[in-house]
Amino acid sequence: MDGQPSSSKTRPGGTEIPIVRHPEFYFPDGSIVMIVERTAFRVHQSILARHSEVFAALWDVPQPRNTDLYDGCPKVELQGDSLNDFMDVMRVLYDVFYFDKIKPETNLSALIKFISGILRISTKYSMNQLRNKCISVIQDKFPSTLKGCDDVLSRGIQYVPSEIVRIIPLARETIVPKVLPWAFYLCTHIPVDEIMANNVLEWRDKALCLAGKEHLWEMQKTLTHTFLLDFKQSPTCTTGCQMRVPRNLKLNDIESIRDSPHPLQEYTDWKSLMLCVKCQQAFEAQHKDGREKVWQMLPSIFHLGTWDDICKDQSA
Numbered sequence: 001m002d003g004q005p006s007s008s009k010t011r012p013g014g015t016e017i018p019i020v021r022h023p024e025f026y027f028p029d030g031s032i033v034m035i036v037e038r039t040a041f042r043v044h045q046s047i048l049a050r051h052s053e054v055f056a057a058l059w060d061v062p063q064p065r066n067t068d069l070y071d072g073c074p075k076v077e078l079q080g081d082s083l084n085d086f087m088d089v090m091r092v093l094y095d096v097f098y099f100d101k102i103k104p105e106t107n108l109s110a111l112i113k114f115i116s117g118i119l120r121i122s123t124k125y126s127m128n129q130l131r132n133k134c135i136s137v138i139q140d141k142f143p144s145t146l147k148g149c150d151d152v153l154s155r156g157i158q159y160v161p162s163e164i165v166r167i168i169p170l171a172r173e174t175i176v177p178k179v180l181p182w183a184f185y186l187c188t189h190i191p192v193d194e195i196m197a198n199n200v201l202e203w204r205d206k207a208l209c210l211a212g213k214e215h216l217w218e219m220q221k222t223l224t225h226t227f228l229l230d231f232k233q234s235p236t237c238t239t240g241c242q243m244r245v246p247r248n249l250k251l252n253d254i255e256s257i258r259d260s261p262h263p264l265q266e267y268t269d270w271k272s273l274m275l276c277v278k279c280q281q282a283f284e285a286q287h288k289d290g291r292e293k294v295w296q297m298l299p300s301i302f303h304l305g306t307w308d309d310i311c312k313d314q315s316a
């Protein structure tokens, strides 16, 4: 991390790129200079150490006398971090109200932009509180429980495909697998052509989205929405529902469900089916049970293991 030659230090001609002082985070009473992409942040060692286990451990050992100095302060060069990401973390550390910029109405795109850099840096440098804060912000939109799923569906959150796909590589990079099953589920609603042309997702993830779409369609047919797609009356049916179930699903409707399978969508319009009590009760129970099964199987559909595996990976 410190003192290693950096490829970004020199220009193509071999001359060294000068260090510039960050206009906002170069405090005259700062005690340490952090260099990120040739920009110097003169900040407070104790504040960084308070938030980051990695920095705390780094400064826990006595520094050698010949420590590299910049403007009279020990200098630490961070490798591989983005200037914007580091700047976002400084904003959080020095502005107690920074997270208040996120409002309930903040759209997903702005939200992802807001937390991406903070999540990357906080993960890399074990800034655990900050990382957990970012995770709770994303998990509010990408639930990891069926109850959370019902909540986001009832809130009618608008998920724009270009925003959902960005969550997948971010969650993988920063080890937040709990958001992946719901992110993949949403991705199955993106038209196949768009998935194929997407330049954010890796090919393996594209394949998972396409195969997942088929799985979810099967589940919708056989586990959750059987009463709409493949109706068979209950053995205890009292009035021959099979004969008069409303055949209101046309081929186009079925094709559209197949294109965007949504087995987790809760069905509530039971009265319109005009079923006998026995059939309605049987299908309501099957629907509820089916949704729970789909939720349980959601991670494995996208080759993510089980929910238990995911929870272990995220907390490891």
Ligand SMILES: [Zn+2]
Pocket (backbone or CB within 6 Å): 233, 234, 236, 237, 238, 239, 240, 241, 242, 275, 276, 277, 278, 279, 280
């Ligand atoms: Zn019936």
